[in-house]
Amino acid sequence: MQFFELSVTGKIDKVRLNGRSSQEKFLDWILEDTPFEPAPFNGGFDEAQRRLKNLNWQAYGKTRNHMDGAVSHLSPYIEHGLIEPHAILGFIDTNDDRIHAYHFLQQLSWRDFFQKKYQEDPKLIWQDMEPYKTGFRASEYSDKMPQDILLGKTNVAVINQFIRTLQTTGYLHNHARLYLASYVVHWRRVKWQTGAKWMLSYLIDGNLASNNYSWQWVASTGSSKPYIFNLDNVKKFAGEGLNLSGADNYPLVGSYDELKKRLFPHLQERIAV
Numbered sequence: 001m002q003f004f005e006l007s008v009t010g011k012i013d014k015v016r017l018n019g020r021s022s023q024e025k026f027l028d029w030i031l032e033d034t035p036f037e038p039a040p041f042n043g044g045f046d047e048a049q050r051r052l053k054n055l056n057w058q059a060y061g062k063t064r065n066h067m068d069g070a071v072s073h074l075s076p077y078i079e080h081g082l083i084e085p086h087a088i089l090g091f092i093d094t095n096d097d098r099i100h101a102y103h104f105l106q107q108l109s110w111r112d113f114f115q116k117k118y119q120e121d122p123k124l125i126w127q128d129m130e131p132y133k134t135g136f137r138a139s140e141y142s143d144k145m146p147q148d149i150l151l152g153k154t155n156v157a158v159i160n161q162f163i164r165t166l167q168t169t170g171y172l173h174n175h176a177r178l179y180l181a182s183y184v185v186h187w188r189r190v191k192w193q194t195g196a197k198w199m200l201s202y203l204i205d206g207n208l209a210s211n212n213y214s215w216q217w218v219a220s221t222g223s224s225k226p227y228i229f230n231l232d233n234v235k236k237f238a239g240e241g242l243n244l245s246g247a248d249n250y251p252l253v254g255s256y257d258e259l260k261k262r263l264f265p266h267l268q269e270r271i272a273v
Contacts, residue, residue, distance in 0.1 A: 040073065040169060040171055041073060041076055041077075041171070041204070043082075044082065045082050045083070047077070047082075048074065048077035048082040048083040049083070051072065051073060051074055051077070052072075052074065052083065052088060052091055053091075055070075055072050055074075055104070056070050057097060057100040057101040057103075057104060058100055060072065060101075060103060060104055061100075061102065061103035061104070064103060064104075064107075065175055065237055066175075066237050066239065067173045067175060067176060067237055067238055067239040067242075068239030068240065071173065071174075072104065074088070075205035075207075076171075076204050076205040078111075078205075079205045079206070079207050085108055085111070085112065088108065089105070089108075092105070110210075111207070111209075111210050114207075114209040114210045114213045114214075115207075115209045115210075117209065117213065118208065118209035118212075118213075125208060125209065125212055126193055126212070128216070128221040129216055129221050129222045130220075130221050130222065131221065132219060132220050132221055132226075133220040133223075133224065133225055133226060133267075134186070134220055134226050134263075134264050134266075134267055135264045135265070135266030135267030136189065136264075136266060138191070138221075140189065141185070141189050141190060141191040141192075142188075142189060142190045142191065142194070143191055143193075143194055144190075144194065145184075145190060145194055145195070145198055146188055146190070149163065149184065149188065149190075149198075150198075152164045152167065154183075155250075155251060156183065156187075156248075156249050156251050156252060157243040157244075157245070157248035157249050158179075158231075158234055158238075158242050158243060158244060158248075158249055158252070159179070159180060159183050159249075161241075161242055161243065162176045162179065162180045163180070166180070166199065166202050166203070167202055169204075170202055170203060170204035170205075171203070171204055171205065172203075175237050177199065177214070178214070178218060178227060178229075179229055179234060180199070181195055181196075181199070181214070181215050181218040181219075181227075182218050182226075182227050182228055182229055184198075185215070185218060185219045185226075186218075186219075186226055186228055186263050186264075187251060187263065192212075192215040192216060192218070192219035192221065193215075195215060196211055196212050196215040199211065199215075200212075226263075226264070228256065228259055228260070228263065229252070230252055230253070230254055230255070230256060230259055231244065231246065231249050231252040231253050234249075234252065
């Protein structure tokens with residue numbers, strides 16, 4: 001049996017494998033050259049319940065946007081059916097905690113909203129909701145992911161760290177996902193669909209609706225303006241262990257006005273006219 005691999009760049013390659021049987025070859029194919037690290041989760045129903053019971057709602061509300069904040073890490077358990085949103089709501093109501101859990105419920109509501117929007121017409125999940133609001137047409141964005149992004153070897157150190165974390169653990173803090181999506185779409189001018197497929201292929205908590213509509217929000221095809229960030233913003237929310245030097249992240253250095261002019265020159269021209 002011959003195995004082939006379709007990369008996100010669109011290239012189809014034969015894969016040489018050493019296994020004797022088709023099953024052994026398939027396992028070799030899945031595991032070949034993949035530098036896995038343990039995901040930050042233990043599986044199972046009991047673990048989902050433990051995380052829910054130990055969640056500090058007030059700390060979550062204050063620190064959820066920080067990469068070392070008190071996030072719930074419940075998304076994989078919700079996505080794989082180990083705990084249902086209505087069960088979470090029931091737990092919160094049992095403890096009369098709706099006020100304290102407001103910010104968490106807000107995020108849970110967004111997930112539900114995206115899911116219902118997807119179910120209204122599943123055919124639209126990969127289509128632009130609106131035109132890009134960047135001064136560029138959709139046809140000016142690439143369908144292929146740049147090789148340096150696939151390898152985590154861009155000229156932006158913190159982006160490389162996000163990529164490695166995604167690829168080795170299957171998880172990224174939501175803020176890091178937004179940063180990475182913004183870099184792919186706006187710095188590298190890659191279609192959000194290409195980036196969304198790539199990220200979804202790694203996420204252990206990957207939800208098609210939440211993932212795609214979040215990418216559209218970043219791209220501006222699902223929002224009123226493109227989402228961008230600068231190095232100062234990353235420094236504000238980053239945890240320990242990230243390389244945040246200006247020299248190693250120079251494409252992110254600058255004020256928001258400076259970055260907008262650099263990333264969206266046609267938009268600036270249109271405003272000037």
